[in-house]
Amino acid sequence: MTVSRKNIARTNSIGYITCAWAANFTPLRLTKGERCTALLMCGNLKVMAARLDTVCRYICEKSGWTVTNLQLQKLLYLSQMIYIGRSGGNRLADADFEAWDYGPVEPKIYKKVRMFGKDRIKDVFPEARNFADGDPRSLLIDELCQDLLRRRAGELVELTHWDGGAWAKNYVPGARGVKIPDADILREYRDRIACGNLRDNRSNSSA
Incomplete structure (x- = not known):
């Protein structure tokens, strides 16, 4: 599945994104930041708490x-x-x-x-x-x-x-x-x- 940046922006707002959907992202079409955000929304990205x-x-x-x-x-x-x-x-x-x-x-x-x-x-x-x-x-x-x-x-x-x-x-x-x-x-x-x-x-x- 190809996911547009418009869809990423939509999921960013609250995080209604499923892990299954995130797994189908086309990596080359997203920036590193967008991929990190998508994974965060479904709990698959463990980011250390900031200072x-x-x-x-x-x-x-x-x-x-x-x-x-x-x-x-x-x-x-x-x-x-x-x-x-x-x-x-x-x-x-x-x-x-x-x-x-x-x-x-x-x-x-x-x-x-x-x-x-x-x-x-x-x-x-x-x-x-x-x-x-x-x-x-x-x-x-x-x-x-x-x-x-x-x-x-x-x-x-x-x-x-x-x-x-x-x-x-x-x-x-x-x-x-x-x-x-x-x-x-x-x-x-x-x-x-x-x-x-x-x-x-x-x-x-x-x-």
Whole structure:
């Protein structure tokens, strides 16, 4: 079967792609990045989680360095949730989220950027590395940022406070240090798909 780049773009939006279909790709007609993305969507590609600094700096760069601590936390979580869901459990970033009052928070990043308060974050990610061209991790971030960077911070908080989501299942009012298991994040992705909260549309692929 010959699969066009148009079809690859369509499957990228949510990942409705079967392993059998992926196995029939014509390799010479796809770039390395496109083949990696296709395999990722059916869980056949095991990609190591990126450094946390790498993902955070990439998100900040996509925004033109306009995001705040709060916005970065929500963009990081939503990116992680989508990636875990599409890959069947693999992490986008080496991140461990906790259920805080304003939604999922990665405490290591919170401590690193809290000095900026409500102001825009500056580059405090010395351990960041560059993604290779066609890396499925950066492609996913590109896709989500296209929509989510237009959202206000309050909208991003609302997205991560979804009643059926991993944060809601683990949140204890006023508590800190309550970890959100990856299994709950994966379940959130699947539940959002099942109820139509996550749309199969590239330009609206956010939660």
